[in-house]
Amino acid sequence: MSKAMSRQHDAQFIPVSFTLNGRSQEIEVEPHELLLDVVRDRLGLTGVKRSCDVEVCGACTLLVDGRPVSACTTLAFEVRGRSVLTIEGLAENGKLHPLQQAFIEHGGFQCGFCTPGMILAAKALLDEMPNPTEDELKHFMHGNLCRCTGYKKIIESIMAAAKKMRSKA
Amino acid sequence: MLRRFRLEEPESVAEVSELLGRFGDSAKIYAGGTELLLAMKEGLVRYERLINVKGVKGLSDVVIDNGTIRIGALCTHRQVETSSALQQKLPALVKLEQNVANVRVRQVGTIGGNLCFAEPHADPGTLLMALGAKMVAEKSSFKREIAAEEFFVDAFETSLEADEVLTEIRIPTPETNSRSAYLKFGYLERPSVGVALALTVNARSISDTKIAVGCAGPAPRRVVEAEALLDGKSTQEAMQNLPAAAVIAGRAAEANSDLHGSQEYKEHIVGVLLKRAFQSLVS
Amino acid sequence: MQFQKEVEISAPREKVWQFIWDVDRFILCVPGCKDAKTIEEGKRYTATMVEKVGPFKVEFPTTIEVIEREELSRIKAQASGADNKIGSRMKVDLDVSLRTQDDKTILGFVAGVDILGKLAALGHGIIKRKADQVLDEFAQAVKQKLEGDS
Numbered sequence: 001m002s003k004a005m006s007r008q009h010d011a012q013f014i015p016v017s018f019t020l021n022g023r024s025q026e027i028e029v030e031p032h033e034l035l036l037d038v039v040r041d042r043l044g045l046t047g048v049k050r051s052c053d054v055e056v057c058g059a060c061t062l063l064v065d066g067r068p069v070s071a072c073t074t075l076a077f078e079v080r081g082r083s084v085l086t087i088e089g090l091a092e093n094g095k096l097h098p099l100q101q102a103f104i105e106h107g108g109f110q111c112g113f114c115t116p117g118m119i120l121a122a123k124a125l126l127d128e129m130p131n132p133t134e135d136e137l138k139h140f141m142h143g144n145l146c147r148c149t150g151y152k153k154i155i156e157s158i159m160a161a162a163k164k165m166r167s168k169a
Numbered sequence: 170m171l172r173r174f175r176l177e178e179p180e181s182v183a184e185v186s187e188l189l190g191r192f193g194d195s196a197k198i199y200a201g202g203t204e205l206l207l208a209m210k211e212g213l214v215r216y217e218r219l220i221n222v223k224g225v226k227g228l229s230d231v232v233i234d235n236g237t238i239r240i241g242a243l244c245t246h247r248q249v250e251t252s253s254a255l256q257q258k259l260p261a262l263v264k265l266e267q268n269v270a271n272v273r274v275r276q277v278g279t280i281g282g283n284l285c286f287a288e289p290h291a292d293p294g295t296l297l298m299a300l301g302a303k304m305v306a307e308k309s310s311f312k313r314e315i316a317a318e319e320f321f322v323d324a325f326e327t328s329l330e331a332d333e334v335l336t337e338i339r340i341p342t343p344e345t346n347s348r349s350a351y352l353k354f355g356y357l358e359r360p361s362v363g364v365a366l367a368l369t370v371n372a373r374s375i376s377d378t379k380i381a382v383g384c385a386g387p388a389p390r391r392v393v394e395a396e397a398l399l400d401g402k403s404t405q406e407a408m409q410n411l412p413a414a415a416v417i418a419g420r421a422a423e424a425n426s427d428l429h430g431s432q433e434y435k436e437h438i439v440g441v442l443l444k445r446a447f448q449s450l451v452s
Numbered sequence: 453m454q455f456q457k458e459v460e461i462s463a464p465r466e467k468v469w470q471f472i473w474d475v476d477r478f479i480l481c482v483p484g485c486k487d488a489k490t491i492e493e494g495k496r497y498t499a500t501m502v503e504k505v506g507p508f509k510v511e512f513p514t515t516i517e518v519i520e521r522e523e524l525s526r527i528k529a530q531a532s533g534a535d536n537k538i539g540s541r542m543k544v545d546l547d548v549s550l551r552t553q554d555d556k557t558i559l560g561f562v563a564g565v566d567i568l569g570k571l572a573a574l575g576h577g578i579i580k581r582k583a584d585q586v587l588d589e590f591a592q593a594v595k596q597k598l599e600g601d602s
Contacts, residue, residue, distance in 0.1 A: 011173075012175055012176060014176065030173065031173075031174055031175065031176035031219065032170075032171040032172065032173050032174055033171075034170075034171065037170070053210065054207055054210075055203060055207070055270075055271070055273060055274055056271070056358050058271070058273065061273065067247075067276050068272055068273045068276060069273050069276055069277060070273045070274070073202065073203065073206045073207060073210070074202075074277070075202065075206070077176070121272070124272075139267075140272055142271055142272070143270070143271020143272055143273055143274070144271075194509075197507070208507070208508075211570060211573055212537075212538060212539060212570055213508050213538060213570060213571070213573065213574070214507050214508060214509075215537070287506065289575075289577075289578070323505075323506070324505060324506060324578045324581070325505055325506020325507060325508065325578075326505075326506045387577075387578065387581060425577035425578075425580060425581055426576075426577065427575055427576040427577035427580075428575070428576065429577075
């Protein structure tokens with residue numbers, strides 16, 4: 001917490017204890033602060049992107065308690081007592097998550113802008129449905145947009161990762 | 170960036186109501202925030218205070234209570250779409266909820282918030298109207314039920330009083346032979362036309378017909394005049410009256426021409442969806 | 453957006469004409485309009501327009517300029533205003549006409565309404581409906597004020 005931060009004498013601060021990529025965090029936020037801004041600017045994790053800013057595109061997808069939310073339209077204090085996962089927290093000890101590996105191997109990204117959100121959403125999908133049909137996958141991922149790939153390789157990547165994850169389980 | 174506001178975190182409906190009464194227009198109820206925060210980000214609305222209702226217990230349950238299905242206003246779309254009880258009793262509602270916006274909005278957006286914001290291009294209100302739903306509005310020690318037909322007044326306007334809180338949606342449990350369907354059409358982010366149809370198929374005729382149209386106009390509307398052309402008729406007769414009912418339903422939508430389509434186009438689509446809904450329920 | 457309205461008033465033409473220039477009473481027939489002021493008699497007026505669509509509220513301090521005037525039959529005026537809180541501007545081109553039919557006066561308006569800025573995010577359809585409602589209520593209010601007085 002930065003003491004250099006100027007405070008209005010009547011500003012309201014909410015203490016937020018939460019887990020970020022497996023680690024405990026304690027911060028204070030004002031009610032109006034958005035999760036996207038706190039994660040990017042204060043916590044320095046810039047994998048999550050501001051794109052449409054109206055919850056439509058999915059580039060700001062973060063997982064809160066394992067479930068996808070639009071960080072652009074989530075008030076930061078809402079993560080108190082919860083666990084937050086960003087793309088930076090997916091790899092363990094430098095080892096890529098099967099989804100990340102699959103996206104590389106199957107060409108699931110081009111410019112990479114939608115990719116952090118895409119992978120996190122896919123993780124939430126596979127946590128809920130380890131063996132999704134293509135229709136189930138498309139329905140779940142419907143809110144994650146990509147301008148580069150045309151989606152085919154994304155679907156392939158996710159299905160490949162799902163297969164890998166099922167064989168390991 | 171949002172403008173600064175104060176967060177209030179009441180723990181009872183009475184407290185929420187009291188806060189609304191005290192602060193009037195400068196305060197607003199905040200649940201999932203999926204509509205409210207967008208409007209605030211756009212600068213279209215400003216509030217000095219947001220009243221976080223998620224701290225009030227007992228508003229996010231799904232209860233099957235003898236002849237009534239009760240859905241708490243704070244149930245998220247996701248809760249409704251994954252409720253096995255609702256899948257059994259109201260599969261059309263579950264299907265509708267599965268298709269609201271996207272998975273992130275469904276995760277935090279509440280059905281109550283959706284109804285109260287009364288954005289014209291929304292789904293739940295239309296089907297709830299055809300299901301005979303009643304909205305439970307509470308303030309301090311006073312509770313009342315508002316029929317869906319009276320709940321939706323105009324675009325972004327419900328009949329809730331300034332200090333009233335929507336706490337529950339009550340739907341009469343459908344009869345055995347009762348069926349319902351909700352069809353929607355749109356290719357923009359929000360739906361452009363929505364039609365709900367509920368009816369009971371008996372041996373010789375159709376009964377308890379309810380038709381509601383939404384998204385095309387400012388608010389969901391019941392179309393009693395079109396219902397009369399189908400209700401009490403044999404399936405065959407109703408089929409013959411369907412084109413006429415479709416035209417009436419189209420007009421009842423109060424469609425206006427905008428980016429979603431011209432008035433004529435929307436009215437036409439209302440008719441198409443009504444016919445398809447009917448065919449899906451009686452075949 | 454273009455609107456066209458006509459209202460039949462059971463009052464003589466002169467009376468309707470006079471009423472139009474009675475700024476305090478005429479401008480206040482516009483729903484949501486308050487604080488009408490004359491800056492230059494017959495030429496320039498100001499008022500505040502407050503309109504609400506659900507939770508969305510706008511307050512336009514408005515200036516009304518009379519551009520053309522044909523005694524007892526026609527007025528061309530322009531109204532414009534800006535709401536800086538919500539980042540929106542409004543412009544209305546108004547063509548008011550009077551004609552006699554039997555022993556009644558037909559008051560007609562042709563209005564070209566433009567809403568620019570954030571408010572347009574609400575959707576063309578909703579704004580059009582609201583503008584239509586406002587003009588309808590305006591026409592009815594004028595009729596009632598004039599007929600009620602006689």
